[in-house]
Amino acid sequence: MVDQVRTFNRTVMQRIGALSDGFLGRRRPMGEARLLWEIGPDGAELRALRTRLDLDSGYVSRLLRSLEADGLVTVAPSDADRRTRTARLTRAGLAERRVLERRSDDVARSFLEPLSASQRERLVGAMDTVQRLLTAALVEIRPVDPTHPDARLTIGAYFAELNRRSDSGFDPAAGMSAEPHELRPPAGLLLVAYLRAEPIGCGAVKHHDGAPSEIKRMWVADRARGLGIGRRLLAELEAEAARSGARGARLETNRALTEAIAMYRSAGYVEVPAFNDEPFAHHWFEKRL
Amino acid sequence: MVDQVRTFNRTVMQRIGALSDGFLGRRRPMGEARLLWEIGPDGAELRALRTRLDLDSGYVSRLLRSLEADGLVTVAPSDADRRTRTARLTRAGLAERRVLERRSDDVARSFLEPLSASQRERLVGAMDTVQRLLTAALVEIRPVDPTHPDARLTIGAYFAELNRRSDSGFDPAAGMSAEPHELRPPAGLLLVAYLRAEPIGCGAVKHHDGAPSEIKRMWVADRARGLGIGRRLLAELEAEAARSGARGARLETNRALTEAIAMYRSAGYVEVPAFNDEPFAHHWFEKRL
DNA sequence: TGAGGTCTCTGACTAAAGTCAGAGAATGGA
DNA sequence: TCCATTCTCTGACTTTAGTCAGAGACCTCA
Numbered sequence: 001m002v003d004q005v006r007t008f009n010r011t012v013m014q015r016i017g018a019l020s021d022g023f024l025g026r027r028r029p030m031g032e033a034r035l036l037w038e039i040g041p042d043g044a045e046l047r048a049l050r051t052r053l054d055l056d057s058g059y060v061s062r063l064l065r066s067l068e069a070d071g072l073v074t075v076a077p078s079d080a081d082r083r084t085r086t087a088r089l090t091r092a093g094l095a096e097r098r099v100l101e102r103r104s105d106d107v108a109r110s111f112l113e114p115l116s117a118s119q120r121e122r123l124v125g126a127m128d129t130v131q132r133l134l135t136a137a138l139v140e141i142r143p144v145d146p147t148h149p150d151a152r153l154t155i156g157a158y159f160a161e162l163n164r165r166s167d168s169g170f171d172p173a174a175g176m177s178a179e180p181h182e183l184r185p186p187a188g189l190l191l192v193a194y195l196r197a198e199p200i201g202c203g204a205v206k207h208h209d210g211a212p213s214e215i216k217r218m219w220v221a222d223r224a225r226g227l228g229i230g231r232r233l234l235a236e237l238e239a240e241a242a243r244s245g246a247r248g249a250r251l252e253t254n255r256a257l258t259e260a261i262a263m264y265r266s267a268g269y270v271e272v273p274a275f276n277d278e279p280f281a282h283h284w285f286e287k288r289l
Numbered sequence: 290m291v292d293q294v295r296t297f298n299r300t301v302m303q304r305i306g307a308l309s310d311g312f313l314g315r316r317r318p319m320g321e322a323r324l325l326w327e328i329g330p331d332g333a334e335l336r337a338l339r340t341r342l343d344l345d346s347g348y349v350s351r352l353l354r355s356l357e358a359d360g361l362v363t364v365a366p367s368d369a370d371r372r373t374r375t376a377r378l379t380r381a382g383l384a385e386r387r388v389l390e391r392r393s394d395d396v397a398r399s400f401l402e403p404l405s406a407s408q409r410e411r412l413v414g415a416m417d418t419v420q421r422l423l424t425a426a427l428v429e430i431r432p433v434d435p436t437h438p439d440a441r442l443t444i445g446a447y448f449a450e451l452n453r454r455s456d457s458g459f460d461p462a463a464g465m466s467a468e469p470h471e472l473r474p475p476a477g478l479l480l481v482a483y484l485r486a487e488p489i490g491c492g493a494v495k496h497h498d499g500a501p502s503e504i505k506r507m508w509v510a511d512r513a514r515g516l517g518i519g520r521r522l523l524a525e526l527e528a529e530a531a532r533s534g535a536r537g538a539r540l541e542t543n544r545a546l547t548e549a550i551a552m553y554r555s556a557g558y559v560e561v562p563a564f565n566d567e568p569f570a571h572h573w574f575e576k577r578l
Numbered sequence: 579t580g581a582g583g584t585c586t587c588t589g590a591c592t593a594a595a596g597t598c599a600g601a602g603a604a605t606g607g608a
Numbered sequence: 609t610c611c612a613t614t615c616t617c618t619g620a621c622t623t624t625a626g627t628c629a630g631a632g633a634c635c636t637c638a
Contacts (some may be wrong), residue, residue: 001413005397008416009305015423016298046616059596060558061598061617075616083604083615108294118516123426124290129298137403141421165354202317228408316625335586348626350587364586372585477610 015111031055035063035244036072036089036097043088045078076136136227141236144192146180146204151190154202158219165256176252176278178216181208187215189240193220193229201222203233205240205249212248212286213241218260230263242289249289252281263272303402310462317385324352325378325386326360330489334367337488358369361385423485423515430525433481435469435493440479443491447508454545465541465567467505471495477502480520482509489513492522492530494538501537501575502530507549516575519552529577541570 038049050060066075074094078084093153112120112288162170176181181188184205193201207213214239215237220229224255242250249267251269253260261283269285291341298396327338339349353376356362361382367373401409433440433514451459472493482490490509496502504526509518530538540551540558550572558574565573 001401001411002394002397004350004413004592005400005414006393008420009393009397011423012301013305013419015427016302031595047614055595056597057616058618064618075605081605081615085616104290104295108291108298110292111426112290113425114428114521115422116517116520119422119425120290122418123422124293127424129411129415130419131297131300131407132337133404133415134300136408137400138304139403184408206313228405231405232403320625344584345627347588347628354587355587366634370585370635374586457628 008268016107030058032067033065033100034068035060036093039073039087039089039097041089041094041097042202043086045086046085046157049087061258067093071179078088088206092223104183132227136229137196139200139224139227139229139232140194140228141191141232142194143185143200145191146183146190148192150192150194150199151202154192154199154219155217156217157221158202158217161219162254162257162280163176163265168280169257170280178204183216186244189237189238190217191233193224193233195224201229201233203230203237205237207241207246211246213237213244213246215241215249215251218251225259229259231267234263236265238287238289247289248286250274250275250286251282254280256281305396309373312428316561321352321356322389324349325356326389328376328378328382329388330378330383334373334375335364336373338376360503368540373556421467422515425518427484428489428513428516428518429483430480430518430521430523431483432474433473433479435479437481439483440482442490443481443488443508444506446510447491447506451543451546451569452509455543456545457569459543459569465565466478467493467495473532474507475479478526479506480522480525482522485515492519492526494526496530496535497534500535501539502526502533502535503531504538504540507536507540514548519549523552523556527576527578536578538577539564539569539573540577541565541567541573543569544571 002187034053035049037159038052041267044059046057046064049055050057051061064073064075065281066076069175070092072090073087074090075085075087098170112123115123117275146155159170178188182188183206186207187202188206190204191202192199194205201224202217203215203219204217205213205215217232218230218233220233238249249269250272251264253264264285267287272284274281274284275286300493300537318560324338324341324486327342330511335346335349335353338344339346341500342349345350353362357364359381361379363379364374364376368373370385381544401412435444448459457525467477471477472495475496477493477495479493480491481488482492490513492504492508493506494502495561496505504523507519507522508524538558540553544550553574556576558576561573563570564574564575
């Protein structure tokens, strides 16, 4: 498998290399072209450009000077903080960027054109799979303190979604508790899933002496679904429950969360009679560990 | 579709970029690392290195000088032709190359590791599809004179394969004719399929006044099968037949060539009674255009 | 054997890419 | 209001990457 991935990397790298050639060739150095591209139609702050392209501040400055000299870019202090400056594309800069855009369209088209309709469909489908799974492989799951901003953010998003999707609305204060101290070792654990430093999911476990651990706050951001992140969170929480000595894991859920329910079932959870009186729950599940 | 290909290019490019970082980071410039890699365990002639990496001869020379100074490479005149020189890795060079190899293994592994077994399988499968189809899109089909070396090469390979696979062996002199002048416009046409300048398939058509054109010499190299090249060759030959005024296309084939037969059927050919007495044929097909 | 061609190397360049150490303006908080 | 900090810019570099025009060794074929 590793070999197959490697040959993939080689082929695709060579092939997509054509794209950088496309970025080149307008008698503009690659660095300038990348910067022009990254500034985008709405402009961008220099610090954002630096971190996104991972360039030295002096270097960015010099590149911008050169683009300014060509009349493609203007740089002006930002309104909020006059230390930082914002680069914007001029009319000519926008036109130049459109040329780059057309070029990368051309590259994409050159991939598709020689193929038959069914080959095209297969190619695009497989590309989507590769992309999604490569992204999924980038997701990292880490324990986070329940009071950490990332924890608040994801749990907040979870509540908001529950409120939006369940027919009765949702009030976090009314449900079963999951206070910070209950989700902090050794009483429990809160995990946050990150995609490139951005929190995109969470899940928690709350231990009970002599009883199954409770899984709580399982949530994955919309645009990160279908990557198996929920399943990974769940598996890690179960492992944590097992480490704490629990013989099983339990959870309750709202009937509106159909994908979650399907995922629990396929992960080996079986529906059981209500084991608590959480007012927003319709289904109770349990799994032996 | 173009958009999907573009986002694929962006994601994958970023992700595989890690690989070049892997090649870098050993405090060795990328050019040297690429060269070291390309020389390979068995050594390589400088001209081969130059064409494969597309580098200036002076530049390669200088890079080799630097690798030599580090004790990683030796360069000596080739035995056959003492103008050309062959670069070989020393013990240290081989070790260094193994480091690079391990690094690109690590990158590949980092793609796979966070995924579940079924995700891995899907990823590798999709990678294979992408790779094959991107390669397929690189194939170019061009008319070639029947006496051109590439034509001789592919037709020779076709005869060799026929001889190897058919139980009776095959003697090109005994069969129905397809002399150079019969496959040259306006009497006919010979197409050769190229993958990166290397001929990997052929196919010809021979016109007959007032009768269906004959498809001859259809062949695709083993390692290029499954890319739809045969189908493309056939389609172009049919188009050529139609241009010449033919109302149909005919062909005969040996029963050993099962994939070819399946391809003809799925391309709309129907089996008909023998329309000639080609001694090596078992099936005769025809299609209306 | 000699003419024309092939192959690699050296010298002399240029352009791009990137690094580093301040300088100077602006900001936020004590 | 002052001090530490943040942000961008400039000047002065270094390293890579790549190009071009010969020179010289070697090969092939007439």
